[in-house]
Amino acid sequence: MLRSPVHVTGAPKGPLRGALDALRTRLDVPGAFPPDVLAEADRAARDPVLPVYDATDIPLFTIDPPGSLDLDQALHLSRHGTGYRVRYAIADVAAFVVPDGPLDREARRRVNTFYFPDGRIPLHPPVLSEGAASLLPGQTRPAVLWTIDLDADGRTTAVDVRRALVRSRARLDYAGVQQEIDAGTAEEPVALLQTVGRLREGQEAERGGVSLRVPEQEIVAHDHTYELTYRAPLPADGWNAQISLLTGMAAADLMLAHGTGVLRTLPPTPVGAVDRLRRTAFALHIDWPHHVSYAQLVRSLDPREPRHAAFLQACATVMGHADYTVFRDHRIPELTTHAAVAAPYTHCTAPLRRLVDRYTGEIAIAACAGKEPPEWVDAALDAVRARMAEGGRLANKVDRACIALVEAAVLQGRVGEVFQGCVVELEDHRGTVQVESPAVIGEIRGAGPGTLGERLPVRLTEADPQAAKVSFVPA
Helix, strand or coil, X not given: CCCCCEEECCCCCHHHHHHHHHHHHHHCCCCCCCHHHHHHHHHHHHCCCCCCCECCCCCEEEECCCCCCCCCEEXXXXXXXXXXXXXXXXXXXXXXXXXXXXXXXXXXHHXXXXXXXXXXXXCCCHHHHHHHCCCCECCEEEEEEEEEEECCCCCEEEEEEEEEEEEEEEXXXXXXXXXXXXXXXXXXXXHHHHHHHHHHXXXXXXXCCCCCCCCEEEEEEECCEEEEEEECCCHHHHHHHHXXXXXXHHHHHHHHHHCCEEEEEECCCCHHHHHHXXXXXXXXXXXXXXXXXXXXXHHHCCCCCHHHHHHHHHHHHHCCCCEEEEECCCCCCCCCEECCCCEECXXXXXXXXXXXXXXXXXXXXXXXXXXXXXXXXXXHHHHHHHHHHHHHHHHHHXXXXXXXXXXXXXXXXXXXXXEEEEEEEEECCEEEEEECCCCCEEEEECCCHHHECCEEEEEEEEEECCCCEEEEEEC
16 A cells, blocks of 8 residues: 555644645645646546456455545455465556546656645546546446465465456455454455465565565644654555555566566665664664574564664665566566565556556556557556656655654754764764654764764754754764
8 A cells, every 4th residue: 555654643734734835845746737637537537448347246345544535456355266366456547548648648747646744646636546446335447357366375376367347345444454353253355364465474474575564654743742653554454465465476477478567676685775774773772683684574573663663664765776677579687576575576556546557457468368568558668667767766755755854843842952873874974863762863963983883872953844854963
């Protein structure tokens, strides 16, 4: 599930709202949709291209945060022989978007939905993303329907993907799903989320992959100040994410077999990144023996524990940058895997919120049918890859700036106080310090060369939400 890395309880007001508005202006994120885009979206919502295959008899359900309307995925799980069958319906955005029309050009300009603590900036107009294209309950919708069969150990044995009409029966949320599973009251399609999710987690560990259970930072306003807390993901979050990973891996395998595709690739973790994470673990009093691998450590952490939560946040920012790799004509690239997944993988399950997923869905459908992708897909792949790289950089800037802004808001009014921290990066007496409590990261100036990796008292010199900046000096 794509979401903001930080959430503000209630509607942020006053200086924080002003700082967020200034941040959007400074980062030049997209604004309102142009009139011709809105007009085409209205037309498309009334008259989508509908598939012939009818799968509305499958009792699909969605799992998303409460209040979500942009529902990309609906699923159904069942027993199949000695194994399991996963049906995963993905919103079919291509049923609404005419290639090179106003909607398509605007989506290529925006690339992603951008998430801020006080709201989001959507990839597609809400009449589609929260309406006609969303897999809302009780509504018949065009979808890309995946059927993935697993054996008793959770390994993939068969894959089918095609266009279909679908109808979700229920909109569930993570907390409700977790409560029903824990209480033993969940119906089998929901209860099997735990069974299949755990099997896939076992497969991930066997591959050497690792899923970061990154908690959502939450800023709580009271008495004219802010506190920083973390919302730990539930096990159901992880089990649901495993279904998405399963589908992305199946899509990548189809592409590689067919010879054309777009992979999400990530090289092995750089040594320097692991070194920095070891210093961060030290700063947060997390024991990391040298014989324990990064993946083993991450799997051992509890995101409900604030120090562990802070470390998981750090992991998400320093473990390297994934890329999109385009290939054609069976010219398989040298790097086909994603290091965190430990297998070939692609993005294909969030087309309402990410541009490339519309294209990977088309390629997977064609590959499964033994056909070539549509010409409009093949012609745009290189441009889409370039736009995704640019959009990814902007999304990362948004995420980092939002976290920094919230941390500055938490520390505002405490300038001059001394905190315990650890220098995790340093170059020419200037670097990055991980503060122990509250668990924030800031710039440090004037640190000596011997301070790298050492705990030391640091004095807060700046906490500016408008500039999204926190600075310290050695105390």
